[in-house]
Amino acid sequence: xxxxxxxxxxxxxxxxxxxxxxxxxxxxxxxxxxxxxxxxxxxxxxxxxxxxxxxxxxxxxxxxxxxxxxxxxxxxxxxxxxxxxxxxxxxxxxxxxxxxxxxxxxxxxxxxxxxxxxxxxxxxxxxxxxxxxxxxxxxxxxxxxxxxxxxxxxxxxxxxxxxxxxxxxxxxxxxxxxxxxxxxxxxxxxxxxxxxxxxxxxxxxxxxxxxxxxxxxxxxxxxxxxxxxxxxxxxxxxxxxxxxxxxxxxxxxxxxxxxxxxxxxxxxxxxxxxxxxxxxxxxxxxxxxxxxxxxxxxxxxxxxxxxxxxxxxxxxxxxxxxxxxxxxxxxxxxxxxxxxxxxxxxxxxxxxxxxxxxxxxxxxxxxxxxxxxxxxxxxxxxxxxxxxxxxxxxxxxxxxxxxxxxxxxxxxxxxxxxxxxxxxxxxxxxxxxxxxxxxxxxxxxx
Amino acid sequence: xxxxxxxxxxxxxxxxxxxxxxxxxxxxxxxxxxxxxxxxxxxxxxxxxxxxxxxxxxxxxxxxxxxxxxxxxxxxxxxxxxxxxxxxxxxxxxxxxxxxxxxxxxxxxxxxxxxxxxxxxxxxxxxxxxxxxxxxxxxxxxxxxxxxxxxxxxxxxxxxxxxxxxxxxxxxxxxxxxxxxxxxxxxx
Numbered sequence: 143x144x145x146x147x148x149x150x151x152x153x154x155x156x157x158x159x160x161x162x163x164x165x166x167x168x169x170x171x172x173x174x175x176x177x178x179x180x181x182x183x184x185x186x187x188x189x190x191x192x193x194x195x196x197x198x199x200x201x202x203x204x205x206x207x208x209x210x211x212x213x214x215x216x217x218x219x220x221x222x223x224x225x226x227x228x229x230x231x232x233x234x235x236x237x238x239x240x241x242x243x244x245x246x247x248x249x250x251x252x253x254x255x256x257x258x259x260x261x262x263x264x265x266x267x268x269x270x271x272x273x274x275x276x277x278x279x280x281x282x283x284x285x286x287x288x289x290x291x292x293x294x295x296x297x298x299x300x301x302x303x304x305x306x307x308x309x310x311x312x313x314x315x316x317x318x319x320x321x322x323x324x325x326x327x328x329x330x331x332x333x334x335x336x337x338x339x340x341x342x343x344x345x346x347x348x349x350x351x352x353x354x355x356x357x358x359x360x361x362x363x364x365x366x367x368x369x370x371x372x373x374x375x376x377x378x379x380x381x382x383x384x385x386x387x388x389x390x391x392x393x394x395x396x397x398x399x400x401x402x403x404x405x406x407x408x409x410x411x412x413x414x415x416x417x418x419x420x421x422x423x424x425x426x427x428x429x430x431x432x433x434x435x436x437x438x439x440x441x442x443x444x445x446x447x448x449x450x451x452x453x454x455x456x457x458x459x460x461x462x463x464x465x466x467x468x469x470x471x472x473x474x475x476x477x478x479x480x481x482x483x484x485x486x487x488x489x490x491x492x493x494x495x496x497x498x499x500x501x502x503x504x505x506x507x508x509x510x511x512x513x514x515x516x517x518x519x520x521x522x523x524x525x526x527x528x529x530x531x532x533x534x535x536x537x538x539x540x541x542x543x544x545x546x547x548x549x550x551x552x553x554x555x556x557x558x559x560x561x562x563x564x565x566x567x568x569x570x571x572x573x574x575x576x577x578x579x580x581x582x583x584x585x586x587x588x
Numbered sequence: 589x590x591x592x593x594x595x596x597x598x599x600x601x602x603x604x605x606x607x608x609x610x611x612x613x614x615x616x617x618x619x620x621x622x623x624x625x626x627x628x629x630x631x632x633x634x635x636x637x638x639x640x641x642x643x644x645x646x647x648x649x650x651x652x653x654x655x656x657x658x659x660x661x662x663x664x665x666x667x668x669x670x671x672x673x674x675x676x677x678x679x680x681x682x683x684x685x686x687x688x689x690x691x692x693x694x695x696x697x698x699x700x701x702x703x704x705x706x707x708x709x710x711x712x713x714x715x716x717x718x719x720x721x722x723x724x725x726x727x728x729x730x731x732x733x734x735x736x737x738x739x740x741x742x743x744x745x746x747x748x749x750x751x752x753x754x755x756x757x758x759x760x761x762x763x764x765x766x767x768x769x770x771x772x773x774x775x776x
Contacts, residue, residue, distance in 0.1 A: 334661050336752070355658050357752045359716055378654055379747055380720070401724060401748065404717040416717065418748065421679070421728030423721035444721040460718055467677075467718055488677070491715045504715065511714075533715060579716070 171305055174275065174289025190314070192226045193258040195238040197276070202268030208299050209266055212274065215303035216262065216310075218344045219321040223311060224560055224567035229258055238263065244277060250284045260287075260314065262306075272296050278310050288313040300346050301586075308585070320538035324583040325545065326351075326361035326370060327556050331575035338372050343558075343582070345570060351385060352376070360579055365409040365452060367583035369430075371395075373404055382415055384430065395432035406448045406457075408474065414438065414448035414457055425459060427474060436476055449501075450474065451494030452539075452584070458482065458492035458501050469503050471518060482520040491534050494518070495541045495561075502526075502535035502544050502561070513546050515561060526564035536582045537561070545570060547578040556580045651773045653707055653753045663755050668695055669704065669772035672730060673765060676711070679725035681733050689730065692772060693737035699774075706730050707771040708748040709755075711764035716750055723748030730770045745775070 197209035236252040264276030277289040292302040311319030354376040382395040400419030413428040443463040450457040469482040488506035516523035530550030554576035672685035708723030727746035756763035
């Protein structure tokens with residue numbers, strides 16, 4: 143019997159209000175008690191047909207608005223996962239309003255007849271708060287695999303769907319899904335200036351962080367996803383800015399180290415910044431107010447693109463100290479840098495997997511940049527992308543996906559792919575302009 | 589340290605933790621032009637913010653490539669000083685560009701009260717961050733060269749725009765060569 147109360151962090155309420163980053167502040171999530179069947183591992187190489195029924199209206203959702211938001215968000219996320227083929231709701235034969243939503247209250251044959259392997263059903267009560275109870279069924283075995291109850295505000299229904307998608311993926315594949323997470327990226331949508339945006343991974347709640355007609359680049363989250371670092375030319379010269387997403391306040395990070403070139407947040411919110419002085423760009427560890435803690439590199443060379451690993455005390459970065467841009471790893475406490483890449487004459491923009499065991503990076507091959515993944519020591523490098531020019535890889539918190547920017551469709555978009563085989567599971571952004579510099583947060587709320 | 593607080597219709601500048609009333613008033617005025625930056629997004633895929641016209645905390649630097657890009661969306665050469673160009677992923681001043689730097693140095697000798705910002709620029713290949721660092725090397729290379737020609741370092745500042753402000757947007761070597769440049773802006 144599992145009963146988990148999650149996410150009653152009151153402080154995140156202000157975050158929602160200030161920065162549009164909803165975090166289920168008052169919402170509870172709990173499991174529906176059941177005897178769980180053994181976990182079935184479904185490989186991404188096999189795409190499973192799944193049906194998502196409209197939620198049964200128990201009270202207050204006569205216009206099915208809550209149900210529609212929940213199912214549309216869940217279907218979007220399931221499609222993006224790459225593990226499921228969503229059966230067209232027009233093919234459904236069951237009336238979800240007149241039937242029940244737990245074993246014994248509906249007819250599995252209604253779902254096996256349309257070849258559903260998995261089925262999501264549930265119910266909604268809507269008043270000042272929204273209460274959802276949602277179940278995942280194995281149609282073939284006619285069993286409930288898992289269930290969740292959610293209580294929260296009406297505007298949090300989308301987040302409930304993302305959490306359910308993550309739980310559903312854990313039930314089916316054994317690994318929690320990556321959808322209750324945030325994407326940050328740079329976009330020229332709506333004009334010619336690069337601005338920083340955040341959204342849910344699936345595109346919901348798009349929020350514009352910067353609004354200045356200059357150049358804004360390199361968004362980076364801390365692990366709690368309540369801070370965002372970025373580089374901006376908003377004062378006409380480049381500087382790092384650290385946004386407190388809870389309070390909607392930002393701090394200019396301006397240590398006397400030269401011109402800011404880039405940077406990233408460590409999991410605990412410190413800053414690894416790249417600063418250029420007399421033409422040399424080196425990396426420094428800074429505290430949250432920009433105070434220098436340590437010079438990490440001291441080379442007459444370029445040292446850029448620091449990428450801390452979430453589960454450890456090291457970071458990857460790009461340097462031309464060998465003559466060409468290559469990937470290196472070093473400890474956040476300092477010490478010697480270890481070279482990771484040797485093949486190719488231009489490898490940069492590294493990203494550590496959450497378990498710190500793998501590194502994704504962009505490498506130039508035949509004049510075009512492609513995404514590669516290698517082990518942290520550089521062994522086992524594999525090219526994951528082939529089509530168009532692909533840059534700026536970042537990992538999902540579950541380590542199963544990589545997001546990156548690609549010009550394969552003409553203008554640049556953020557795409558998501560499976561890290562195991564490079565299978566594209568979908569574009570994450572759409573619209574006019576070019577989208578670049580993705581950052582992928584840890585799960586919102588942990 | 590300067591803190592800027594972005595809120596509903598207001599932007600508060602804090603210096604050392606204390607509000608600076610005058611700066612606050614100025615920046616609030618700027619923000620009124622820009623619209624509210626912290627506009628909460630709407631539902632899925634909705635909630636795109638407004639295109640700002642004023643922006644936050646800008647301090648105009650006359651004639652820089654960024655200022656030109658802000659005003660017109662395109663860049664041109666211009667000014668009394670000539671651009672120099674670089675090889676791919678390189679920051680060495682080329683022999684044939686020595687004459688341009690000599691001409692620039694002569695102008696600076698004749699106009700002794702002037703100061704110059706040297707802008708380093710790159711072509712579109714490679715990551716944005718690496719190119720900002722490469723542009724910094726290119727700007728520094730020209731600064732070092734002008735110093736050897738007798739120009740005082742305190743008249744020469746540097747900035748890198750990386751690959752963010754290309755002169756030419758075709759994906760050809762001819763275009764890339766135009767973009768791999770140092771541009772010299774007289775700032776006073």
